[in-house]
Amino acid sequence: MTDSNAYRDQSAACKPSQSSGQEAGQPTDEPLPSSTGDSVPEDATAEEATIADMAAELESLRAELAAEHDKLLRALADLENVRRRARDEMARTVDQANEHLLRDLLPIVDDLERALESAASSPSLREGMKMILKNLLAVMAAHGAEPMTVVGEAFDPYQHEAVECVVTEEVPEHTVVGELQRGYKYRDRLLRPAKVRVSTLPE
Numbered sequence: 001m002t003d004s005n006a007y008r009d010q011s012a013a014c015k016p017s018q019s020s021g022q023e024a025g026q027p028t029d030e031p032l033p034s035s036t037g038d039s040v041p042e043d044a045t046a047e048e049a050t051i052a053d054m055a056a057e058l059e060s061l062r063a064e065l066a067a068e069h070d071k072l073l074r075a076l077a078d079l080e081n082v083r084r085r086a087r088d089e090m091a092r093t094v095d096q097a098n099e100h101l102l103r104d105l106l107p108i109v110d111d112l113e114r115a116l117e118s119a120a121s122s123p124s125l126r127e128g129m130k131m132i133l134k135n136l137l138a139v140m141a142a143h144g145a146e147p148m149t150v151v152g153e154a155f156d157p158y159q160h161e162a163v164e165c166v167v168t169e170e171v172p173e174h175t176v177v178g179e180l181q182r183g184y185k186y187r188d189r190l191l192r193p194a195k196v197r198v199s200t201l202p203e
Contacts, residue, residue: 098143098144099189101143102184102191105136106184106191106192108136109133109136109137109140110182112133113133115129116129146184146185147183150194151179153175153176158190158193159183159190161195162196162197163195164197165197166178166197166200167202168199168200168201169202171199172199173199173200173201174198175199176197177196177198177199181194
């Protein structure tokens with residue numbers, strides 16, 4: 001018994017240990033861990049590229065939208081200018097038409113005033129003509145025509161037409177002393193100059 005036990009102990013001592021079977025520096029059969037900690041997956045790279053493309057496309061669309069908005073503003077401004085010019089042109093056309101019509105009415109006013117002076121012998125006729133003249137002048141005034149007051153003013157060749165000179169020392173020279181035909185203004189423009197008598201000093 002003693003000999004057999006000793007034999008088994010010697011046999012076990014001669015067998016190599018499984019834990020010490022591989023020496024330091026010898027290759028092993030176990031696979032090495034892959035070093036993938038710093039690498040970027042292909043899906044993430046593709047996603048970043050797609051986001052970049054979408055951002056570039058969005059920026060391009062914003063630029064196009066800004067350009068179209070600017071075109072729209074310019075078109076609206078041009079349209080407003082056209083409308084304003086049309087309104088101004090229409091106003092000028094109406095103004096010129098009114099001026100021509102009022103100027104054509106002035107001889108009728110002159111005839112009524114002369115007829116009114118000669119109708120002194122007929123009070124009823126005179127009152128009727130006076131009413132007609134008053135209404136006509138009111139219509140003309142409503143459209144901007146007003147008679148000028150010239151007697152006693154200094155002679156103005158731009159507003160007065162001198163048809164007669166009156167020698168006098170009672171007023172300064174070149175003063176309007178009489179009116180032969182009434183002058184009229186249309187708004188701020190001369191519609192018809194007044195025909196007047198102008199004073200002059202004796203020689």
